[in-house]
Amino acid sequence: MIVTTTDLEQYSLILIASTNEHPSPKLVEVNWLPKDDISWRASKSFAQLKKHYRLSADDFSFIDSNSLSRKDPSQALLLTAIDQLDEYAAGKRKVFDLPLDLSLGTEFQQKVWRALQDINYGETISYATLAQNVNNPKGYRAVANANGKNPFSIIVPCHRVIASDGKLGGYTGGLDKKEYLLALEGV
Missing domain, CATH: 1.10.10.10 (Winged helix-like DNA-binding domain superfamily/Winged helix DNA-binding domain)
Structure with a gap:
């Protein structure tokens, strides 16, 4: 899984894209972190994600949002999510169009x-x-x-x-x- 963060005003959001569990990448989490806190492992569902997907901490890669590449499908999804969140914050987007993996829930x-x-x-x-x-x-x-x-x-x-x-x-x-x-x- 690939993890990145983005800013929304004074807050930071964590974005996590799934890579191996689906034929094409899906977001598995978008959550809040304290501003300037890159401790994404503190995300409320990090342990749940590891358990659900049977992953170890080493299976998660943090990539700064400025280093993401549109050539990699999972990273492209993260960039699209960031673009859509930025559009939302600017009042230009009212509906999100992103593939989501809801399987974490009942x-x-x-x-x-x-x-x-x-x-x-x-x-x-x-x-x-x-x-x-x-x-x-x-x-x-x-x-x-x-x-x-x-x-x-x-x-x-x-x-x-x-x-x-x-x-x-x-x-x-x-x-x-x-x-x-x-x-x-x-x-």
């Missing part, structure tokens, strides 16, 4: 993550509405839990889900990031 989590992708840019819904959207109307806590395990921050827009009373609720990356993303989208 069947229910995957269903929730797919439903998150149906929430339009600049809109929010409640956890209760999201539960209804996945045909589990009383499962708002289960939906909130699946939302919190989303490995694709921003790209799978879990930041667009708020509490029924209009409060932000939680966000695995931190409420400051959720506020930043919603403000960026004009919410």
Whole structure:
């Protein structure tokens, strides 16, 4: 797997592309790191990724985003992801078009993550509405839990889900990031 980081305003994002598990590369994680922290092994799901794909720490390669090459398919995917994130940050992109490997989640989590992708840019819904959207109307806590395990921050827009009373609720990356993303989208 190839790992890189990119900046989004005052925050750093970690991007991880899968190489050997698929015929063509897919992203397996996009997550937040503290600014200027290149300790990508501290990513919330690093251990889970190693276990899921049966990899050792040596199977991960960190490549600075400035050193990526479009000639390598996995690196090209990372560059495309960075381009799309930059377009999003500049207000020029509302929908991401990237191949994602959702297999890290359970069947229910995957269903929730797919439903998150149906929430339009600049809109929010409640956890209760999201539960209804996945045909589990009383499962708002289960939906909130699946939302919190989303490995694709921003790209799978879990930041667009708020509490029924209009409060932000939680966000695995931190409420400051959720506020930043919603403000960026004009919410």
